[in-house]
Structures are given as structure tokens and as C-alpha cells.
């Protein structure tokens with residue numbers, strides 16, 4: 073005998089209890105501390121901060137722990153928390169030129185003031201599993217040799233091209249950009265909104281879009297003019313004091329690409345740039361962002377729209393957010409009995425009608 | 437009706453509850469043109485009444501611009517709105533909300549009526565009237581089962597406004613603590 | 629001194645200690661509620677037009693009712709009685725989850741009885757029990773744009789609405805008829821509201837379309853797509869059709885096997901390994917009330933068992 077499915081509430085509670093148990097794993101092993109996650113899974117923490125749009129390594133570590141390492145779930149936790157926070161004010165734009173660089177490389181000049189600083193990169197590691205790490209209680213590695221810290225600011229590479237008139241200048245613009253978390257998206261969105269969206273867009277999506285431009289879908293060859301990672305001070309104006317005070321420091325990854333531009337009727341040939349900036353150490357994302365930013369600038373620069381996905385602002389901005397995407401994708405797990413039932417009835421009816429038609433034809 | 441002694445008083449005592457209740461009434465009167473409800477909890481400086489004040493507190497903040505029309509543009513009201521809502525005060529043609537006596541609102545220049553693609557980008561009027569009754573002009577349209585009646589301050593202006601639908605302005609009419617509304621979707625009949 | 633108006637989410641959150649002092653009444657901060665409330669008013673003033681709103685990131689996934697939840701949160705007062713249904717049922721897991729969310733954050737009374745509710749949030753159904761002027765129906769909407777499956781670009785569909793250019797939709801519906809002899813649209817069946825905007829009534833079965841012209845206020849919230857729209861009471865809502873192919877709000881040709889109702893929308897249930905079927909009301913409150921009133925269907929258990 074049929075009994076309507078009841079007990080949704082109890083099912084949910086039980087599922088949550090089980091989830092909690094799964095998250096903890098075998099209690100015979102020590103629980104992860106937030107400090108362990110923050111210190112030893114720092115690139116995961118950085119990604120959660122970047123795509124969660126909230127700079128707080130401890131909260132990101134908590135989210136990763138709670139999400140059992142599912143980074144999109146962790147980003148979701150951070151986003152949902154972020155929206156409830158009071159907005160006390162707006163910082164001044166950070167000056168990445170004043171960055172204390174841990175890493176700074178240019179693919180366009182062999183050397184430049186500030187130098188090529190390799191920093192703690194995977195780049196030239198041989199991707200061989202290091203079985204020494206598998207042993208528990210491995211002593212901490214010896215401190216890496218320290219270079220003498222540079223005291224002068226590290227100038228941007230693009231500035232040298234700009235001084236020569238070879239790089240399109242980006243005029244300063246002090247109009248307040250639209251805030252994508254407070255204003256519904258409308259198209260054309262403009263570059264400020266595009267950059268905001270890309271900065272929090274899914275790394276995988278952005279990487280795929282960027283890669284597609286490299287393979288010819290909206291092709292525009294990019295040199296990494298500069299990639300820098302380091303810490304910058306964050307300053308905020310305090311009206312009561314009449315000047316800005318430093319409220320903290322954040323780590324950022326910035327990428328500027330140098331792209332060819334053959335010129336148009338109105339502009340001489342020169343280089344143009346794509347721009348990427350993300351929280352923490354996120355160079356794959358920053359480079360991807362710069363490539364996609366550049367591809368989206370086709371109209372402003374008078375280039376052809378080749379119909380490539382990465383040139384399509386509405387396409388890129390509507391689909392890059394992994395919280396929107398995963399929510400909508402996963403909602404198809406929810407009950408759809410009612411709409412499915414209506415389809416079922418319609419298909420049955422159309423088959424009946426078609427069957428009747430066939431029978432009639434056969435009889436003729 | 438007592439008015440706020442100064443700009444720091446006369447706000448909602450319990451903002452989440454008071455605003456929720458005021459909004460439900462505002463939504464109901466806009467959804468049912470001709471219906472009159474009573475608002476409470478706000479005490480703005482004269483010449484505004486409780487209802488106009490409650491609408492401002494419920495709908496306006498730093499993200500909405502407000503135009504004070506004619507005689508409403510007074511320092512005490514500016515201060516009250518500034519303190520309680522943080523809404524920037526602007527010229528008529530930039531306003532999200534325009535508030536005042538009907539003759540002053542009617543005289544305001546360049547109030548926004550939205551665009552074909554974004555008809556929501558229009559100004560909402562809050563008109564403080566000397567009287568407000570469910571009598572007078574006959575109204576039909578969305579929200580009205582048969583015919584409703586409302587003591588509009590005039591008909592021709594609102595007929596012209598409705599003729600531009602989906603563009604146009606939506607109006608709240610307040611009289612002391614009482615509020616009614618006329619969305620742009622309502623048809624106003626002559627000789628009601 | 630901080631202005632009460634500006635950004636003071638934190639202050640607002642502590643002002644109303646309802647059931648959980650960590651949250652503002654109905655979770656959202658007051659500024660967010662004001663923004664949503666303004667959008668709702670625009671929606672009611674321009675019936676069927678999709679008003680853009682700055683949807684917030686809710687503590688539940690996009691696609692699971694974030695739009696409906698935000699509209700409900702902005703609409704509720706502490707004195708409301710809330711009912712939440714998904715697929716017509718109060719006990720489906722997502723309905724349970726959303727109901728609990730509002731119990732916790734708004735402390736409002738909840739009910740499963742349609743007639744007792746002042747605000748009803750729904751996914752995919754309109755209750756069978758006719759709604760009254762004193763009720764508000766809030767729909768969760770996945771894709772608010774009725775033209776989206778014909779034209780994916782927002783920039784294009786916005787133009788079509790502006791120009792009232794719905795030719796593409798009529799062509800699509802007519803092609804269905806030419807190909808299948810019927811309009812191949814059984815839910816989220818497009819409607820024209822008050823003679824102006826073509827609107828997606830959310831994925832309700834087309835069986836529910838005739839109820840869209842009702843005494844209650846209807847609000848539609850699409851969180852991920854950042855749109856709110858509305859249908860005021862007593863507003864003409866016409867399902868698109870053709871003179872020679874009139875709209876047909878059909879449903880399964882059965883009566884409910886539990887309560888015997890032959891006018892309600894039915895869920896089909898597979899009841900045994902041999903694929904036996906039964907049909908039951910999708911509206912659990914409606915079916916339960918009928919059974920309480922003594923109505924029985926073809927597969928009802930014996931009365932003694934029901935009473936036990």
C-alpha cells in the first residue's frame with residue numbers, strides 16, 4: 073500500500089548528522105586544525121578567499137574544513153557569510169607598484185629594475201611525488217636562503233613601454249565603479265564590472281576561457297609582461313582624521329599581459345594589455361583573468377568580433393560564477409515530479425494522437 | 437499631529453518590525469489601487485504626515501535619491517531624511533522618489549518615467565494630500581476586481597501618465613497616517 | 629554618531645531578537661529588504677515585467693529558492709503565518725528546509741493548511757484551495773525569462789520585451805503544432821499579463837495557469853537571475869494560444885486514488901515492481917483535508933486503518 077513520503081524533516085536531520093561524521097573521518101586520527109589548513113594548504117585557502125571575495129585566511133580555512141576540502145562548497149560558505157557583514161567603508165585603491173614582491177617575473181624583458189624574482193614557485197619543480205612527505209613527523213625544511221629585501225618600489229614593466237608610447241595608456245578614472253554585489257548585472261557591463269566578475273570567477277572556467285583564446289578562439293597573442301605576487305598595504309580614508317590610515321596588509325597576485333595591436337584608423341599600432349588581479353597566491357587565475365580581460369576588450373579596441381566565447385561579455389560574465397553555476401546545476405536534483413508529470417501526460421497524449429494518425433493512415 | 441522635535445527623533449522604534457508592517461501596507465495599496473490603509477511609527481517634520489514619513493523610512497536609504505518638491509524642501513525635513521535614511525537629496529530629474537504637495541510635484545521638471553527596456557527606472561511619487569477618500573475618480577485595471585474609487589488630486593495628469601504605460605510614474609497618496617496608491621497601470625475614467 | 633540609514637547591517641541585525649538573536653528579522657539586513665521591497669513595488673506597478681534586483685548570496689544554493697526566499701523575507705511581518713510547498717507538498721525536503729529557515733530567522737507561525745496561511749512560498753504549484761485577497765503567493769523561479777530558450781541573450785530578450793515583439797514565441801508555439809499537432813509546452817507555459825508582457829509563470833504545470841488570475845498578490849523571485857516580477861490581484865493573465873489551437877490546461881485523466889478528487893493535479897507514483905501506478909493529489913493539504921472530510925479514492929486503505 074502506498075504511503076506518501078513523509079518525514080522530510082527527520083531525513084534532513086539524519087543526513088546532517090551523517091555528513092558531520094563523514095567530515096570528521098576516522099576519529100582515530102587527529103582532527104585538522106585551522107592553523108594546519110591555513111599554513112599547509114595555503115593555496116586552497118587563497119583560492120577560497122579569491123573566489124569567495126573575502127580576505128580572511130582563518131575563515132577560509134574554517135570553510136575548507138567544514139566543506140571537507142570541497143573548495144566550491146567552501147567558497148559558497150564564505151560568500152554566504154560575506155553578504156551578512158556590515159560595510160564600514162571603502163578602502164583606497166591599493167598601489168601594486170608599492171608591493172613588497174615575493175615573486176616578480178617578466179617574460180618580455182630579461183632584466184628590469186626590481187629584477188626577476190622567482191619566488192616560491194612550482195615552475196621548475198619536477199613533478200615527482202615526494203615520498204619523504206608521506207612520512208609523519210618529517211622535520212620542517214631548513215629555511216630558504218634570504219635575499220636582501222629590496223627597499224625601493226618595484227616599477228611596473230608596462231610603464232616602460234608606456235613611457236616609449238608603445239603601450240596604450242589606461243587613463244585614470246575616479247568614477248566609482250558599480251559594485252557587482254549591490255547592483256544587478258546589465259549589459260554592456262563595462263570593464264570595471266568585467267574585472268570584478270573575473271576576479272571572483274571560477275578558476276577552472278577562467279582558465280578554460282583563457283586557454284580557448286590561446287588556441288585561436290578570439291586569438292590575441294599575450295606575453296606575460298609581468299606577474300607579481302606580494303603584500304600591499306590597504307588604506308582607508310577616515311573622515312574624522314582627514315587622512316588615510318593603513319588598516320592592514322593583503323597578499324595579491326597581479327598579472328599584466330602585453331598584447332599586439334595592429335592599430336586602427338584612429339590609433340597607431342601599439343601594445344595593449346590585459347589585466348588580472350586576485351587575492352593571495354593565484355597566478356594561474358591571474359594570468360587567465362588577464363587573457364580573458366584582453367579578449368573582452370575587442371570592441372573598445374576596434375577589433376573584430378570573431379564570435380569566440382571569450383569575446384562574448386554576456387556569455388563570460390553570466391557563466392563564470394561557480395556559486396551560481398553549481399547551485400543551478402545541482403538544483404536539478406530537487407523534486408520535479410510536477411513538471412515531469414506534465415511532460416509525461418503530454419508525451420503520452422502526443423503518442424496517442426500520432427498512433428491514432430498512423431492507424432488511420434494504415435486503414436486508408 | 438505632533439511633529440518631530442528635531443531630526444534625531446521620529447524614526448521607527450523597532451525598524452525590522454515597523455518597516456515590515458509599513459511595507460505590507462504600501463504593497464497592498466499599490467497592488468489594490470483605491471484601497472486605503474493606515475501607517476504608523478514615523479513622525480517626520482511638517483508638512484509631512486506619519487504615512488509619508490513611514491514610506492520614506494521603509495523605502496529610502498543611501499541607495500535611493502530623494503527630491504523634495506516645493507514647500508517640502510525645508511531644512512528640518514532635509515535633516516530628518518538625512519539622519520534617518522541617509523538618502524541623497526537631488527534635483528527632480530535624478531530622483532528615485534519625489535515627495536511633496538501635489539501642486540509642487542506636478543510642477544517638478546523632468547521626473548523620470550523609465551525607459552522602454554527598463555521601465556522600473558522611474559520616479560515614485562509621494563504626494564501629501566489635504567484629503568484622501570475612497571471616492572471620486574473611477575479606477576479599473578490590475579489589482580481592481582470591478583471598479584475602485586479614489587480622491588485623486590486631479591485626473592488629466594494621471595490619465596496622461598497611464599497612457600505611457602509601461603513607462604510612467606507610480607504614486608503614493610498620503611494624508612496624515614493614511615495611504616493609498618495609484619500605479620501607472622491603472623486606467624482612470626472621466627466623470628467618476 | 630552613525631546614521632541609522634546607511635550601511636549598518638550589523639546594527640539592524642541586533643535590533644530584532646526574534647528567535648535567534650544572531651539574525652535580523654527574516655535573516656536579511658534592512659537595507660537589503662528595502663532594495664527588494666522597492667523592486668516588488670515596481671513589479672506590481674508593471675505587471676509581468678522582470679525588475680532587476682541585486683540578489684544577495686543566501687545561505688542556500690542558487691536554484692533552490694533563493695529568489696523566493698528573499699521575496700518572502702522582504703514581505704513577511706512577525707504576525708504572518710507561513711506555508712511553504714514544493715511540488716504542492718509541505719513535506720518535501722526543500723520545503724521543510726525553507727520553512728525551518730524562516731521559523732529560525734523570523735520566528736513566524738507556520739502552517740500546512742492553505743486556508744490558514746497569509747504568505748505561501750511555492751515551487752512549481754499553485755494550491756488547489758482558491759486563494760483570497762488576504763494572501764500572498766511567492767513563487768520560486770529558476771529562469772524568469774520566457775524567451776530565454778528561444779534567445780539566450782539578455783540584451784536581445786530585453787529589446788523584445790521593450791518592443792513587445794513576441795513573434796519569436798508565437799513562431800515557436802506554432803512550429804510545435806505543425807510538427808506535433810500540439811504545443812509541446814506542458815509546464816512554465818508562457819502567459820501574457822494584462823495585455824502587455826509575456827511572462828514565465830515559473831515551472832507550474834499548465835493545469836495551474838487558469839488560476840493565475842486570482843484575488844491574492846503573486847510575487848515571483850529569481851535569485852540567481854536577479855529578477856523579481858509580480859501579478860497584482862484580479863489581473864488578466866492569458867496563456868498564449870491560437871484560435872484554431874486553444875490553450876488546454878489538461879492533467880492526467882484520473883481521479884486521486886486516495887481522496888477521489890477529479891479536479892486536482894496529480895502525481896503519478898510507481899507502486900510495485902511490476903510498474904503498477906497510482907495517482908495522488910500533488911497538493912498534500914488539499915488531499916488530506918478531503919480525506920479528513922470522509923472522501924475516499926479507488927486505492928484508499930480501509931477506513932479502520934486510516935483512523936488507527
Ligand SMILES: [Zn+2]
Nearest residue numbers: 884887909915
Ligand atoms: Zn487526493
